[in-house]
Amino acid sequence: MLDTINWANVPAFLLILVRVTSFFVTLPLFSYRTVxxxxxxxxxxxxxxxxxxTVPAPELVIDGEYFLLLFKEMAVGIGVGLxxxxxxxxIQIAGGFIDFQMGFAIANVIDPQTGAQSPLIGQYLYIITLLFILAVDGHHMMIDGVFYSYEVIAMDQFLPLREEGWIMFVIQSFNQMFVIAFLMAIPIVGCLFLVDIALGIIARTVPQLNVFVVGLxxxxxxxxxxxxxxxxxxxxLIRNLFETMLTTMRDLMQVLGG
Known part of the structure; x- marks a missing residue:
């Protein structure tokens, strides 16, 4: 059986395997502990x-440059998935904003997918988000993104890390993430702010009423x-967030692909 294997194709297959495995280390749904x-x-x-x-695989030789390509494939998968x-x-950041205003910030739960602590409302919205992604076949779209990444970043292509474009893109993505979290939290946080104002007025006009007992x-x-x-x-907002996630993955691969 070993005689029938074309050993010249093994280096290219290893590069594909490293990129796909690296994607699944950090990609949502596929990287969770429950899998x-x-x-x-x-x-x-x-x-x-x-x-x-299906991917055009060039002839590769295992040398020092090949190991750099292995690290490049690993960086692409982990970076885009992360x-x-x-x-x-x-979603969880927005839930943290809401829980802080509700008084639930002291009671966190363990997220079984990641093993980290998560706010109550944030975990509730996060589960709804995962169900939405599964309902619209979002996991298939993410696998398509892994496949079509070779059209942007070739297997034997190195990353332009000396350029500052990818750094600015990551910073803008962080900024966009906080803006989305603020938009998701502002309806409830705004209503709770009005409740705090009303409770402050009641505390000044009716001193006999214990606002701390009624307020929570x-x-x-x-x-x-x-x-x-x-x-x-x-x-x-969850639909827009999912579309933003796919667009961000595609744009980052285009930036890394030059």
């Missing part, structure tokens, strides 16, 4: 085997009521 590691490795191997017959995960984490359950009730009313608005 077994053996499934990630097996899926990466079979996907790389399928892509090998930026996509950062854009999607705007009132703010929780108002926040949950506004959250139910604004769910349609949040679904629209």
């Amino acid at each position: 077994p590691t053996r499934h990630k490795v097996a899926f990466s191997f079979f996907l790389a085997a399928i892509m090998y017959f 930026l996509a995960y950062i854009i999607l984490s705007a 359950p009132l703010k929780i009730f108002v926040a949950l009521s506004v959250l139910v009313i604004a769910m349609t608005f949040y679904v629209m």
Whole structure:
């Protein structure tokens, strides 16, 4: 069986396998702890085997330059997947803003996907976001992004790291992520701000009323009521956030591809 293997094709296959595996290390949905590691490795191997017959693979020789190409493939996969995960984490940042105003900031939950602490409302919105991505076949779109990345960044092409374009693009993506998080949190945070103003007026006009006892359950009730009313608005923002994530992945690969 070993005699039938064309060993000249192994270096190109290893480059494809490294890029696909690196994508699945940080890409949303595929990188979570709830997905077994053996499934990630097996899926990466079979996907790389399928892509090998469709991606133009040049003749490569294992030398010092080849190991630099391996590091380049790893950097492309991890960098693009990590930026996509950062854009999607705007949901949890918005949930942190909301929880701070509701009084839930002291009660965090463990996110089973990442193993990190997450705010309550942020985890709720994040689960809705994951369900939305699965409902619109977003995981297939992300796999398409892995496949079409070879049209922008060739297998034997090095990254233009000396240029400052990719640094400015990453900074702008961070800025856009915080803007999206602010837009998602502002309806509830704005209503809770008005509640705080009303409670301050009541505390000055009716000193006998203990505002600290009434204020916390009132703010929780108002926040949950506004959250139910604004769910349609949040679904629209989640759709825009997912489109922004795909656009950011594509634009970063174009910047890295020169």
